[in-house]
Every structure is written in structure tokens, then in C-alpha cells.
Amino acid sequence: MSEVTKEVILERLQKVRGPDGNSDLVELGLVSDIFVSGGRVAFSITVDADKANDLEPMRKAAEEVVSRIPGVESVMVALTAERKPGSGGAAPQQARPAAPGSDPAKPGVDGVKTIIAVASGKGGVGKSTTAINLALGLQANGLKVGVLDADIYGPSLPRLLKIERMPEPPAEGKLKAFEGYGLKVMSMGFLVEEDTPMIWRGPMVMSALTQMLREVDWGELDVMVVDMPPGTGDAQLTMAQQVPLAGAVIVSTPQDLALIDARKGLAMFKKVSVPVLGIIENMSYFLCPSCGTRSDIFGHGGARAEAEKLGAPFLGEVPLHMEIRETSDAGTPVVVSAPDGPHARIFKDIAAKVWEQVTTREGRQRAAPKIVMD
Numbered sequence: 001m002s003e004v005t006k007e008v009i010l011e012r013l014q015k016v017r018g019p020d021g022n023s024d025l026v027e028l029g030l031v032s033d034i035f036v037s038g039g040r041v042a043f044s045i046t047v048d049a050d051k052a053n054d055l056e057p058m059r060k061a062a063e064e065v066v067s068r069i070p071g072v073e074s075v076m077v078a079l080t081a082e083r084k085p086g087s088g089g090a091a092p093q094q095a096r097p098a099a100p101g102s103d104p105a106k107p108g109v110d111g112v113k114t115i116i117a118v119a120s121g122k123g124g125v126g127k128s129t130t131a132i133n134l135a136l137g138l139q140a141n142g143l144k145v146g147v148l149d150a151d152i153y154g155p156s157l158p159r160l161l162k163i164e165r166m167p168e169p170p171a172e173g174k175l176k177a178f179e180g181y182g183l184k185v186m187s188m189g190f191l192v193e194e195d196t197p198m199i200w201r202g203p204m205v206m207s208a209l210t211q212m213l214r215e216v217d218w219g220e221l222d223v224m225v226v227d228m229p230p231g232t233g234d235a236q237l238t239m240a241q242q243v244p245l246a247g248a249v250i251v252s253t254p255q256d257l258a259l260i261d262a263r264k265g266l267a268m269f270k271k272v273s274v275p276v277l278g279i280i281e282n283m284s285y286f287l288c289p290s291c292g293t294r295s296d297i298f299g300h301g302g303a304r305a306e307a308e309k310l311g312a313p314f315l316g317e318v319p320l321h322m323e324i325r326e327t328s329d330a331g332t333p334v335v336v337s338a339p340d341g342p343h344a345r346i347f348k349d350i351a352a353k354v355w356e357q358v359t360t361r362e363g364r365q366r367a368a369p370k371i372v373m374d
């Protein structure tokens with residue numbers, strides 16, 4: 001199958017006329033934020049906010065030409081408009097001090113002490129499942145936790161926590177973060193309308209992330225877990241640059257390919273000077289529920305060896321298990337649905353290790369959560 005590239009996408013978009021009816025979208029410089037992840041494509045077309053409704057046929061045409069590119073499985077096109085100063089909405093936020101351990105050049109988020117990213121070099125490795133159970137594991141260990149779902153390709157949080165979409169943005173002031181199982185949560189999935197893919201309040205995709213960080217009332221949090229989009233392209237790099245991260249956790253499956261991708265993830269965070277808190281090996285082994293036999297179907301242990309080689313802490317291994325899949329997909333993550341079971345214990349243990357890394361790096365006297373053991 002041919003690879004979908006930005007160049008091919010731009011070439012196709014030259015066939016779509018812009019709002020003036022004469023020049024094409026590319027010529028007018030209206031296409032931005034092109035994200036390609038396997039067969040999934042997302043991009044923005046900047047338009048005048050007042051004309052957005054009339055430009056739906058143009059958006060549809062852009063979607064149509066890109067969806068015809070061989071290898072493209074899904075296309076998300078957002079009409080975006082940069083908010084004009086004084087056009088309403090939440091008041092501009094004052095720069096806050098950076099979160100401890102993060103880049104001091106990036107302002108922190110009100111009330112949030114520490115922000116960590118959960119990332120993966122490629123999609124489908126169970127990053128979101130791990131992120132939510134890690135967040136619940138941190139909470140089970142006595143911390144106040146929030147989760148920001150920054151995965152624009154396929155936001156998972158609404159599904160993982162069974163939260164319905166946001167009904168209406170507030171007329172003024174900050175939007176309150178949602179709550180699910182005691183976690184404060186926000187997701188890209190709440191910001192995109194189902195039938196009109198226009199980002200909430202019309203900002204660009206990247207500004208949507210900034211809005212979720214700074215224009216949402218998160219309350220007081222010890223830690224915010226950011227579920228990053230999969231992959232290591234420009235979009236991920238930008239996000240890693242925008243969010244004042246104290247560190248990143250990389251999720252990988254044991255297969256070689258995923259590990260190569262995980263290495264790219266490590267390199268990406270290095271590039272933006274974000275410390276890697278460690279690697280989690282997901283779908284590490286299969287434990288037969290009836291006979292108890294363990295099978296290392298993906299050649300278990302690769303992540304631990306790779307972590308050692310790269311000098312990154314190894315945070316733990318999560319088995320491939322039906323209970324983890326079923327609970328995730330039912331919106332009742334295993335740490336809350338079976339809090340005393342073996343899988344919940346694994347996530348709580350990983351959470352303790354992550355927190356230990358954070359506190360060690362921050363060099364502060366903050367008590368690490370205790371590891372819950374039977």
C-alpha cells in the first residue's frame with residue numbers, strides 16, 4: 001500500500017477552490033495542521049469565522065479529494081478560525097509559573113502541580129488503556145489526578161470512562177473539567193461536533209489543546225496525565241513542546257517494530273528536553289485464564305532489555321488479558337472495576353514507580369504513594 005504523505009495531500013487539495021471561488025486552498029495558504037497516522041488523516045482549513053457555515057461544501061470537497069488517496073482510511077477536516085482579540089470567551093490567562101521539573105519557559109496550568117505525558121511510537125499499543133489505568137492507579141495511591149486526552153486522531157477518553165459528549169460550551173468563564181471515577185477529565189472528543197467538524201470556538205487544532213490546558217477549570221491536581229496522540233511526527237513534537245511536561249512515559253508492546261517506534265518516542269522527547277520517566281511493556285504476555293499457563297506470544301522482555309540499553313527506567317509489564325480489554329471497552333477500567341485484582345495491582349505498582357520517578361526528578365520531599373500489596 002502506498003504511503004500517505006503531506007505532499008500528496010497538499011497536491012490533492014490544489015483541486016479544491018478556496019472561499020474566493022478562484023484560487024485553490026493550498027495557493028491561499030489555508031491548509032494547516034496536517035496529521036497523518038497510518039491511514040488516518042486530519043487537517044485544518046482556516047476560514048473567516050462568520051463565513052464558516054457557508055463553507056461547509058468546501059470542507060466536504062476537501063474531505064472528499066483526500067479520502068480518495070489510496071491508503072487513506074479516514075479523514076477529519078476542521079474549519080478553524082483564529083479567535084479575534086475581544087471576541088468573547090474566557091479571559092486571557094496570565095502566565096503561571098512552570099510546573100516543577102518542567103521547562104521553565106512554558107507556563108504551567110492553574111492548580112496543577114505536575115504534568116506527565118503518556119506516549120507511544122505507534123498506534124494501537126494500548127496507550128490510552130494504560131494512561132487511564134495509570135491515572136486511576138495514581139489516584140488509588142492518594143493523589144488528586146486529572147486526565148487530558150490530547151489524541152486528536154481518535155480520542156478514547158469518552159469511551160474509556162463512559163462520558164457523554166459536552167453539551168454546550170459555557171457563555172463565559174472557564175469550562176469545568178468533567179469527572180469520571182474521581183478523575184478530572186477533558187478530551188478532544190468533547191470539542192469536536194459530530195455533524196459539523198468545527199472545533200469548539202473555532203480555534204486551530206493546536207489551540208484546542210492550549211484551551212483544554214488553560215481555559216478549563218481543573219481544580220487542584222497533584223498530577224495531570226496527558227494521553228498523547230500516537231506517533232512521533234510534527235504534531236506530537238509540537239504538543240510535547242506546548243505542554244509543560246515534567247516527564248513522559250512510553251508505552252510499547254514487545255514486538256520489535258513497536259520497540260523501534262518506542263525508540264523514536266524516546267528520541268522525540270529528548271529533542272524537546274523532556275525527561276523520559278520510563279517504559280511500560282503492554283500486552284507483555286498472555287496468561288491463560290483457564291489453565292494459568294503463561295505464553296510470551298510477542299516475544300516478551302524486549303521493552304525491559306531496551307529500557308536498560310537506553311538507560312530509561314523499566315516501569316513494569318501489563319499482560320494481554322481479556323479482563324483489561326473488556327473493562328476498557330465497557331468504560332469501567334480495571335483499576336476501578338476490580339480494584340483488588342491482579343491487574344489493578346500491576347497498574348498501581350506502575351503508578352507508584354512513575355510517581356517515584358517524578359518525585360526523584362523534582363528533587364522534592366513529596367511522599368511517594370505506597371504500593372498496594374495483597
Ligand SMILES: Nc1ncnc2c1ncn2[C@@H]1O[C@H](COP(=O)(O)OP(=O)(O)OP(=O)(O)O)[C@@H](O)[C@H]1O
Nearest residue numbers: 123124125126127128129230319320321324325328
Ligand atoms: N493489556 C491489554 N490486554 C488486552 N487488551 C488490551 C490491553 N491493552 C489494550 N487493550 C485493548 O487494545 C485496544 C487498543 O487499546 P487502546 O485504545 O488503549 O490503544 P491506543 O494505543 O491508545 O490506540 P490508538 O493509537 O488507536 O489511540 C483496545 O480494545 C483495548 O481494550
